[in-house]
Amino acid sequence: MTTKPSDILNIAVIGLGRWGPNHVRNFSNLSGSQVVAAADIEAKNRDRIQANFGVETVDDYRKILDRPEVDAVVVCTPTATHFEIVKAALEAGKHVLCEKPLTHKADDAWELVRLAADKKRQLMTGHIFLFNPGIEYLEKAVQEGLAGPLYYINAIRTNLGPFRSDVNAAWDLASHDLYIFNHLLKMRPSWVAATGGSYLRNPVEDIVFLTLQYPNGVMGHIHVSWLDPKKVRALTVVGENKMITWDEFANPGPVVIYDRSVVRDPVYDTFGEFQLLTKEGDLLIPRIPSQEPMSRQAKYFLEACRNPERPIDRGSPDQAAEVVQILEAASQSLENRGAKVDLTFNSP
């Protein structure tokens, strides 16, 4: 059994593929936590973690859940396995940080939300972009009405892979943007429509275009692709007064505010006057601090575990379950050639 000062939380990481080792590194580096165990069904992934971090590894995650000294687990396995592992972890009395998307069925997601509440354990989802300083800036700007009443939000998330077989590109990538949209707007969409294509491995869609309508009239659009050689992580918010863009890789900074918009209800006599009916202003590139979102997410999770009564507002299980509901509806729309699917949300 590991001994520790009482303010240090013992973390175990389940799933040590591409993303899991980042959690091992982050929780190992923080002063408030230590990684005491890790699990993966693949020996080569366990060996890599043992060699790089000196963390004890096991082949069956249930061996971790039996250990009373483990306070919390991070679930970083393929989405199709999340429900079983998160459920077992909550039942064993552990706090859980589960990677996105929370599950691949909405009913399962809501069951986990209820179970966490019953067990008085924290359940957080790794919607990491909520800890990205550029997205935080955007969120504050939208909340303060900087852009004016919003017209639409557009997101693009493309790259070559990583190709997954248990979920399509929407479940993998748009899960981030759906959470961001709902979080920015503080509301949920009324309907979703999705079209897409399976070019590499039928029937898993490797490109998907989603359209969303929010009750306040804001349109949302998301383009995700595993087939696009250019890696893009970008979001555009267009309002009556300003446009704000976020582009994770943009130089000199990820956020740009365009003080340009269309003048409403114009009166004009000539084409020259018509051309002037857009408001021309400056472009502002605010200073955005450079901080690793994953480390901030890990710190937030540790604080949440120390205060199990405190609601989580970034990676909240309820909002994560709502994202799963939207993705489920998007899958239904994909099967019906892009038909709109109305959304009504279950409460826990």
Ligand SMILES: NC(=O)c1ccc[n+]([C@@H]2O[C@H](COP(=O)([O-])OP(=O)(O)OC[C@H]3O[C@@H](n4cnc5c(N)ncnc54)[C@H](O)[C@@H]3O)[C@@H](O)[C@H]2O)c1
């Ligand atoms: N937040 C983000 O930005 C982000 C980025 C990448 C991946 N992810 C999420 O992380 C999760 C994992 O993604 P990945 O890219 O690391 O996938 P991966 O396939 O590279 O790794 C998954 C690992 O889980 C292991 N595994 C599978 N079933 C297991 C089980 N029952 N018990 C223990 N180990 C098991 C596999 O052997 C593999 O090593 C997914 O949910 C994905 O959506 C999130």
